[in-house]
Amino acid sequence: MTELHDATNVTNPEHAEHHIVTPRTYIFVFITLLIFTGLTVVAAYIDLGIFNPVVALAIASFKAVVVLLFFMHVKYQSRLIKLTVASGFFTFLVLTTLSLSDYISRAWGLW
Amino acid sequence: MDNVIQATHPPTHAIDHAEEHEHVFLPQHLHHFATEEQQREAGTFGMWLFLLTEIMFFGGMFFSYLVYRNWYYDAFAVASNQLSVPLGGTNTAVLITSGFFMALAVWASEMRKKGFLVICLLLTMLFGTVFIGIKGVEYHEKWEKHHIPGAHFDTAEFVNPHAYGINEEPLSPAAATKTQLFFSLYFLMTGIHAIHMMIGLGILVWLVFRAHRGDFTAGYVAPIENFALYWHFVDIVWLFLFPLLYLINRHPGR
Known part of the structure; x- marks a missing residue:
C-alpha cells in the first residue's frame, strides 16, 4: 500500500502515529480527577468572596483539560x-x- | 499545488495490477484511504466536529445560566443549597470512575484483549447506570418538595426558611419566584446531560455485543475510540455542571 501513498500528494503528511496510552497514565489521571473533585467541594465551603466561582471554574477547567489531554488523547x-x-x-x-x-x-x- | 503534482502521476496502478489487486476488506483501512493512520485521523476529526456542535449546544445553556445567575444571584444561591452535595459529589466520582473504565476499554481494544475489553465496557455501563439512578433519587426528592417548576412549584421554603429549619436569609415573595429559574435550568441542564448518558448507555449495549463478537480486538479500534470521546465529553459537561449548580454559595450567612 505504501507505493500508492505518494508523500508529495498529501497536504499534511503528518498523520499522528497510533499512540497507545498506558493504564498507568489512566490511573494517574483518575486519581488526579478524584482529588480535584474533593478540592472543589472543600473550596466551596470556604468563604472566598468573589473568588468562589473563580476557583470553582478554575478547578473544573483544569479537570476538563486533563480529561481532554489524556482520556481523550488530544495530547497525542x-x-x-x-x-x-x-x-x-x-x-x-x-x-x-x-x-x-x-x-x-x-x-x-x-x- | 497538490493538484498539479497529482496530474503528473496518472493512476496506473489500478489498470496495471488489476489481476493482482485483491480486495482485502479491513474495517480499519477502507480502500478510499491511503493509510490506516489517515483513516483513523479522518474518523477522529469527524467525531470532534460533532463534539464541537455539542459544545455549542451545551454552551447556550451555560450562557443562559450565567446571565440568570448574575441577575437573580440570591435566588440562585438559596435554591442551589437545596441540592445535596453528598449525592452530587458521589455522582461526580461515579462518573469519573465510569470514564476511567471507558479509557481502559480503549487500551484493551488497542492491546486486543477481548475479555478485558468486555469487562471494561460493562463496568462503564454499570457506573453510568448508577449515576442515572442517583440522579433519579435527587429528582424524586425535588418532586416531593414541589421544587419542579410549574403550577405546583412551592416557594415556602425560600420565603420562610427558618420555619423549615434552613439557615438562610428569607427571600421576598417576588425574589422567591426566581428560584423557579434556577430549577428550570437545573432540570434542563442535568436532564439533557442525563439523556446524553442514556443514549451513551444504549450505544454501549451495542458495543458490548460487538466487542464480545471480537469486532474490536483485531486492529479495528475506531468505534471504541470515538465512543470514548463522546463519553468523556459528557463527563466534562458534568465536571462543570457540578460546581455551577451544587456549589454556588455553600457558606450561607456570608
Missing part, C-alpha cells in the same frame, strides 16, 4: 485535531463574550 493527536478542539472552545468563548457584552449593555439596573 496531530495538529489538525488539536487545532479543531481548540477552535471549538475558542468559538464558544467568542460567542459568550459577544452575547455577554450585549446583555451587559442593555439591562443596566440588573447588573
Whole structure:
C-alpha cells in the first residue's frame, strides 16, 4: 500500500502515529480527577468572596483539560485535531463574550 | 499545488495490477484511504466536529445560566443549597470512575484483549447506570418538595426558611419566584446531560455485543475510540455542571 501513498500528494503528511496510552497514565489521571473533585467541594465551603466561582471554574477547567489531554488523547493527536478542539472552545468563548457584552449593555439596573 | 503534482502521476496502478489487486476488506483501512493512520485521523476529526456542535449546544445553556445567575444571584444561591452535595459529589466520582473504565476499554481494544475489553465496557455501563439512578433519587426528592417548576412549584421554603429549619436569609415573595429559574435550568441542564448518558448507555449495549463478537480486538479500534470521546465529553459537561449548580454559595450567612 505504501507505493500508492505518494508523500508529495498529501497536504499534511503528518498523520499522528497510533499512540497507545498506558493504564498507568489512566490511573494517574483518575486519581488526579478524584482529588480535584474533593478540592472543589472543600473550596466551596470556604468563604472566598468573589473568588468562589473563580476557583470553582478554575478547578473544573483544569479537570476538563486533563480529561481532554489524556482520556481523550488530544495530547497525542496531530495538529489538525488539536487545532479543531481548540477552535471549538475558542468559538464558544467568542460567542459568550459577544452575547455577554450585549446583555451587559442593555439591562443596566440588573447588573 | 497538490493538484498539479497529482496530474503528473496518472493512476496506473489500478489498470496495471488489476489481476493482482485483491480486495482485502479491513474495517480499519477502507480502500478510499491511503493509510490506516489517515483513516483513523479522518474518523477522529469527524467525531470532534460533532463534539464541537455539542459544545455549542451545551454552551447556550451555560450562557443562559450565567446571565440568570448574575441577575437573580440570591435566588440562585438559596435554591442551589437545596441540592445535596453528598449525592452530587458521589455522582461526580461515579462518573469519573465510569470514564476511567471507558479509557481502559480503549487500551484493551488497542492491546486486543477481548475479555478485558468486555469487562471494561460493562463496568462503564454499570457506573453510568448508577449515576442515572442517583440522579433519579435527587429528582424524586425535588418532586416531593414541589421544587419542579410549574403550577405546583412551592416557594415556602425560600420565603420562610427558618420555619423549615434552613439557615438562610428569607427571600421576598417576588425574589422567591426566581428560584423557579434556577430549577428550570437545573432540570434542563442535568436532564439533557442525563439523556446524553442514556443514549451513551444504549450505544454501549451495542458495543458490548460487538466487542464480545471480537469486532474490536483485531486492529479495528475506531468505534471504541470515538465512543470514548463522546463519553468523556459528557463527563466534562458534568465536571462543570457540578460546581455551577451544587456549589454556588455553600457558606450561607456570608
